Amino acid sequence: MRYYYPDYFDSFKCIGGMECPDSCCHIWQITVDKKTLKKYNRVKGQLGSRMRKKIDKKTGNIEPHGEENRCEFLNDNNLCDIVLELGEDYLCHTCHTHPRHEEVYHNVRERSLAITCPIVCKELLLREEPVIIKLKEDNKKDMFDKYFDAPLYEQLLYIRNSMLNVVQDRQIDIFKRMVLILGMAHDIERRIIKRKSRKHNSFINKIIPFYPEFLLKEKEEIDKIVSAYSNVSVYSQITLHMIDEVASFTIKKLFTDMIFTLCTMEALKNTWIPYLQSIINIRSQMDDKEYESCQIEFSKQITSTQLEQLLFYFVYLYGCTATYDGFFLAKIKMAVTNTLIIRELWFMKWLEDNKTLSTDAKAEMAHWFVREVENSDENLEQWDSLMQRNSRFSLEILIKICSYLAR
Ligand code: SF4
Structure with a gap:
């Protein structure tokens, strides 16, 4: 492994x-795994009867309570009654590992620390040096999985790692780096589609899926794309052909549309949508010239290193998940969009707080947004499919925003 x-x-x-x-x-639904559930069934006393009353025997779901959907076992001091009475060994898998996250691929585990935790998020934002992805191996092996497209995963791993190098190339403006990885993802996805069309469609392959290796020619094409988009000179070619000069009122509207889309999704915290609506109201009352001059002022207040850390986090997390659906561009759009939206939320918070913004405030906004999107399977799926189909998140729009911010 x-x-x-x-x-x-x-x-x-x-x-x-x-x-x-x-x-x-x-705020989110905590589900107790089967093994821990068996352990809980043997717990005696008041805590044991609370467990049997508040945890669904079939699903393992813990019934949340109160306005904030608090876990039944989270006490008024924000400590866990299970840990206090029985110790950490009694935590279920989710609580024991969170915010440690594992993306599962055949014989591979990609681990990360979720920035849905405000402490992880703040530590990431405070970090100056580039993040390094490490590799460890052991002799464990997964059972054979006939549905896992191993050749695609290995290609995506190589592409994603090359993309992460672009994300960390500090010689290049951060928004230009975003354009480069979007361009790279766009061209790569076409090669993935081309290879998919070579898959065998015979009767036997309908029962046993067949995932062909990438041809040498296809690998060479991918190499060429990766190396072309690793060079900043491509940036001017892309922006020259794709867009005219972008006005600030266009950018203000594009961001407002994105924030509006977030209002249509399931809210985990009941203050989320009212907060977004208040932002939309402020923006609608804002003069376009004022927006532009504030954006210029705000740009000088934030460091590109923080945006790089966020972008790196999202590209690392989402990139290889395209193994399961082939929609690589949507994953990279999601990484760029998340980073841009967090930046815009910071901008609004900075305005709200009389042009001040602490790292704590940045971590608060960033982790809140990520929690709303990632802690609900329904939202995450919807977000991914919006990237695939909704014109508010088209490649052209994202490039327009990035090129405006790169000025
Ligand atoms: S949010 Fe992070 S620091 Fe807070 S309780 Fe959860 S894991 Fe611990």
């Missing part, structure tokens, strides 16, 4: 309790 993980993965320590600005034990 191969394990990939960012170099800061093992250093995380949960601070928990009242110290944590936004405990992870509320």
Whole structure:
């Protein structure tokens, strides 16, 4: 088994309790795994009967309560009653590992620390040096999986790692780096589609899927794309052919449309949609000239390193998930869009707080947005499909925004 993980993965320590600005034990549905559920069934006393009453026997779902959908076992001091009474060994798999996340591929695990945790998010934003992805191997093996497209995963791994090098190329403006990886993803996806059309459609392959290796010619094409988009000179070619000069009122509208789309998704925290609506109201009252001059002022206040850390995090997390559906461009659009939206949320917060913005405030906005999108399977699926189909997230629009911000 191969394990990939960012170099800061093992250093995380949960601070928990009242110290944590936004405990992870509320807002989302926590499901107890079967093994732990059996253990809970043997717990005696008051805690045991609470467990049997509040945890669904079939699904393992813990019934949340209160306005904030708090976990039943999270007490008023924001500490877990299960840990206090029985110790950490009694935590279910989700609670034991969170915010450690594992993307599962055949014989490969890609590990990350979810920035849905405000502490992880803040530590990432405070980090100056580029993140390194490490590799560890052992002799474990998964059972054979006939549905896993191994040749595609290995290609995507190579492409994603090359893309991460572009993301960390500090010689290039951060928004230009975004355009380069979008262009790379667009051209690569075409090669993935071309290879898919070579798949055998015979009767036997309908029962046993067949995933052909990439041809040498296809690998050479991919190499050429990767190396072309690793060079900043491509940026001017892309923007020259794709867009005219972009006005600030267009950018203001494009961002407002994106924020509006977020309002149509399931809200995990009941203050999320009212907050987004208040932002939309402020933006609608804002003069276009004022928006532009504030954007210029704001650009000088934030460092591209923080945007790079976010972009790196999202590209690493989403890139190879295209193994399962082939929609590689949508995954990279999602990474770029998330980073741009977080930046725009920071911009609005900076305006709201009289042009000040602390790292704590940045972490608060970033982790909140990511929690809303990633902690709901329904939202994550919808977000992915919006990237595939919705014109508000088209390649042209994303490039327009990036080229405006790169000026
Ligand atoms: S959000 Fe992070 S620091 Fe807070 S309780 Fe959860 S894992 Fe711990």
